[in-house]
Amino acid sequence: MTSEAIKQSSITASPNSSQPFRKLGLFDRDFAIGSSYIDIGTLVKRNGTDYELEVMRDVRLAITDIPEAYRIPGWLLRGAVREDDNTKETRPGTPEGDEPGGVFERVYGHFFDPVNDKGLTIGPFTFGPRAPDWATLKGTKIGARENYYNWPSAREAMWRALTLKRILANGTFEQITPIGGLINRAADEAERKAYWATMFRSIGDVVHLMQDQAQPQHTRNDAHSGYGCVTAIDSCAGGHASFVENYLKARTLRQIRFTLDEGFLSLNPGLPVIVADPQQLDYCCYPKPMFANAEDFFSTTTGTANTTGAGLANYSNRGFYSFGTNVSNSVFPSPPQYGAGLGSETIDGDSRSR
Numbered sequence: 157m158t159s160e161a162i163k164q165s166s167i168t169a170s171p172n173s174s175q176p177f178r179k180l181g182l183f184d185r186d187f188a189i190g191s192s193y194i195d196i197g198t199l200v201k202r203n204g205t206d207y208e209l210e211v212m213r214d215v216r217l218a219i220t221d222i223p224e225a226y227r228i229p230g231w232l233l234r235g236a237v238r239e240d241d242n243t244k245e246t247r248p249g250t251p252e253g254d255e256p257g258g259v260f261e262r263v264y265g266h267f268f269d270p271v272n273d274k275g276l277t278i279g280p281f282t283f284g285p286r287a288p289d290w291a292t293l294k295g296t297k298i299g300a301r302e303n304y305y306n307w308p309s310a311r312e313a314m315w316r317a318l319t320l321k322r323i324l325a326n327g328t329f330e331q332i333t334p335i336g337g338l339i340n341r342a343a344d345e346a347e348r349k350a351y352w353a354t355m356f357r358s359i360g361d362v363v364h365l366m367q368d369q370a371q372p373q374h375t376r377n378d379a380h381s382g383y384g385c386v387t388a389i390d391s392c393a394g395g396h397a398s399f400v401e402n403y404l405k406a407r408t409l410r411q412i413r414f415t416l417d418e419g420f421l422s423l424n425p426g427l428p429v430i431v432a433d434p435q436q437l438d439y440c441c442y443p444k445p446m447f448a449n450a451e452d453f454f455s456t457t458t459g460t461a462n463t464t465g466a467g468l469a470n471y472s473n474r475g476f477y478s479f480g481t482n483v484s485n486s487v488f489p490s491p492p493q494y495g496a497g498l499g500s501e502t503i504d505g506d507s508r509s510r
Contacts, residue, residue, distance in 0.1 A: 157367050158233050158236040158360065158367070159215070159219065159221070159229070160439035161363065161439075162232060168229070182228070187229065188226055189228060189349040190226055190346065190349040190350065191353075192353065193350050193351075193353035194313070194335070194347075194350045195256050195354075196309045196312055196354065197256070198304075199335065201335045201350060202254055203251075204225070204231075204353075207237075208233070208237045208238065212237075215408065218409050218436065219408070219436065226353075228352075231357050232360040232363065233360060234357055234360060235356065235357035235358060235360020235361040235364070236360040236361070237364075238361065239266075239305070239364035240263055241259055242260075243261060244383060257301065260301045261299075263381075264276055264283040264298050265284045265290030265298055266287055266368045266374055267377060268287035268288060268374065268375055268454060268455070269473065270375065270454075270457075270458045270459075270462045270467070270469045271459065271460075271489070272377070274286060275287065275289075276377065283298075284298050285297070287365050287369065287374070287469070288365075288450075288451045288455065290303055290365060291307060291361075291362045291366070292307045292362075293306070294306070304358075305357060305362075306358060306361065307358070307450055309354070309358045310354075310359050313351045313354035313355040314351075314355045317348045317349075317354075317355060320344055334346065369454055369468040369469040370468055371400060371472065372475075372476040372477070372481075373398055373479065374472075375472045376480075376488060377481075378478045379394050380394075380396060380401070380479065382394065382397030382416065382417060383418075395479075396418060397416040399430075399479065402414050402416055403432055406434075407432055407433055407434065408436070412431065412432060412434050413429045413430065413431055414430055414432055416430070453467060454469050455468075455469045455470045462490075463489075463490065473488065474490040475491065476491065477491055483498070
């Protein structure tokens with residue numbers, strides 16, 4: 157989705173004709189800005205890893221024009237990939253587990269229920285902030301860990317790339333000394349490129365958060381990690397693995413079959429294999445939404461006014477059931493809690509509700 161969004165945006169034009177790039181002074185660069193980026197919070201220089209490259213490569217086999225390595229679109233994709241870092245799937249000590257301070261559950265910041273105006277909540281426990289806060293507010297935290305790949309971080313990285321300065325606590329400006337201490341034109345240019353990479357990687361993280369609002373489980377407080385499952389009672393503490401996410405992944409990669417891995421249950425040789433449609437999705441040519449504020453892309457209103465909200469979270473919350481908030485098991489007013497008004501239809505011999 158990130159790659160398709162980039163292709164339909166103004167940044168995919170030639171560097172010499174892309175107006176956003178000309179305004180930023182990024183023309184005549186063929187989109188390439190190097191392999192390093194800088195963690196805004198710790199000033200640790202990090203490198204792109206083969207982990208992101210492998211994810212991009214898998215998609216490239218199905219969609220041939222996924223951007224390569226360290227071009228600007230590639231950095232956007234790297235951010236979209238790394239926003240899903242978590243302690244269950246991202247192994248500490250590996251190149252992809254390079255978060256300063258260690259890997260933590262970034263995925264806890266991916267939920268936003270606009271009816272109740274809250275993030276991921278299970279019982280009395282709140283696990284993370286609202287997704288729009290994780291995406292757009294400086295200082296937002298999961299536990300003790302702050303998000304340094306959000307909209308404020310992208311703006312700060314852009315400022316540093318343009319000026320090679322940062323603002324101190326007393327309000328004065330400080331010239332940035334490139335990490336490593338060397339000050340010369342080549343080192344300055346390398347530092348600028350690293351901050352540009354940080355900016356685009358941060359935007360990629362925000363794009364991931366926006367995309368998650370289209371998945372109703374993210375907007376209906378419906379956990380779906382597939383962890384902590386108990387076979388005897390058919391229950392998972394972290395929610396059953398998401399059918400829709402696994403189905404769309406299989407379809408994007410043109411896979412004919414997929415399974416729903418649920419923690420240790422994934423080792424079960426009897427795990428059902430689900431047939432998927434390997435035809436590629438059509439991403440093209442839809443009207444582009446426009447809002448005055450970044451937060452409005454998530455929701456323009458909350459509470460009972462969710463019925464008229466224009467944000468993506470408003471739309472997916474009120475328009476779709478999800479596995480854990482389905483007919484007769486929904487806590488939301490829309491769609492109808494008990495299926496009022498639903499009919500049925502038969503598609504290729506398969507009877508289903510509509």
